[in-house]
Amino acid sequence: MRRGNGDHNVLAIEAAKKAGVGRFVYVSVASVVPDVVGKTPLMRGYFEGKRDAEACLRENYAEGDYFIVKPSFIYGGDAFSLTPPRVTKTYGDVLAKVLGSGPVKALAAKAPGPIALTLAEPVSVEDVAGACVAGAMGTYSASNVVDGTDDIKKAAAAVAAA
Template sequence: MWSALRIVQQQGAAPSKLSRATRLVVRPFSADASAAGAPGASAAGSGQAPPSGPPTVVVFGGRGFVGSAVCQEALKQGLEVVSVTPSGTPPLTRAPWVDRVEWVRANALEPRTYQHLLPGAVAAISCVGGFGSTQQMLQVNGAANAAAIAAARAAGVPRFAYVSAHMPPVPGFEQLMEGYVKGKRQAEEELARQYPDGGVALRPWIIYGDRAVSSTIQLPLGLLFGPVEQLLKRVPNARQLADTPLAGALFLPPVSVRAVARAAVAAATDDSVPPGVMNVWDIEKYGDA
């Protein structure tokens, strides 16, 4: 796992993962690592010892449904976690793990707002995605992820996992969801270009789990989709049937958010996970661990 990875400390890199006595830190969009006293300013020239401690993973979109699960899983694996989101605030849950994450406000489309967090990280994971107009989906699913991937590569982050999506063989789907599909493809293409040996694109279909809608209310999506997943495991040739037009989507197994999180952290930190695409059936296996 991550213990096999070498932590790359670059001169001028930020010892951000050590300055976390107060976790709920909101850093502004205008953060500039080159400014005096900024989080990215290095003590390399001051004679201070380089930072040490648990390896750090940077999670883009760690406040969302999938991102929250990824942060929790990374903490379970003994990693320090920095979450980059537009608000810089934690998710709605009041669970104790929230206080162990550093929540940073930054814009994924503007690497200057988060690039000081990347040097020294053992991996980065992006859970950024969303719906809206065609242009909005191109920006959120495509441009934002492509920018984060390129910035991580430039900072020397050795591995990158991106939570993409499986596109069902439904006629008209790509036309209806043009921005979503093209955005995801743009991000995957950038990942393959920047990380040919250490990039993994995860392609889940429906993701289920307890989804928080407030600090006290959660939607138990697993009550519906959990049994569906178990049922499809018993269907002979379900994987082959999933490739058929129209009805194919009915044979795509839903996967738990826990399985996606485990798969994403493994893809980002385990050298034995091969680069490329991790399909929905390979993700599903992580739910059995």
């Protein structure tokens, strides 16, 4: 997992820089996820690879020239899947409404890691794509890293407003 999520992404970042690509958008993983499950043997390489790719991006690009999108659970489409795990837009919209409600968000903010992750609001694939477009176009200037659903939605809204 480290090879696919780290080594190959590092090579892509380095090749893009060498080719003169001026801005790089990278989809990583929300900080809360590796904090909770990052030490599990099955997932360790995945998270280490994501971390390595982010470090390479910061080494090769100036702060205004890269954009990192860090979603937790992404939902969307019209079919369930186990590999990768995915739920439909209809089901995900319901989950997002419940887990994005004020009381659940307040509980998640005070809960220990595994519970907070379980209660984390999922993010739609459309919002992740919108945040990536905002990063590529430079239309979101609040930060060059959007970490979690709320930040991703704000970045995606910047594209809609542009």
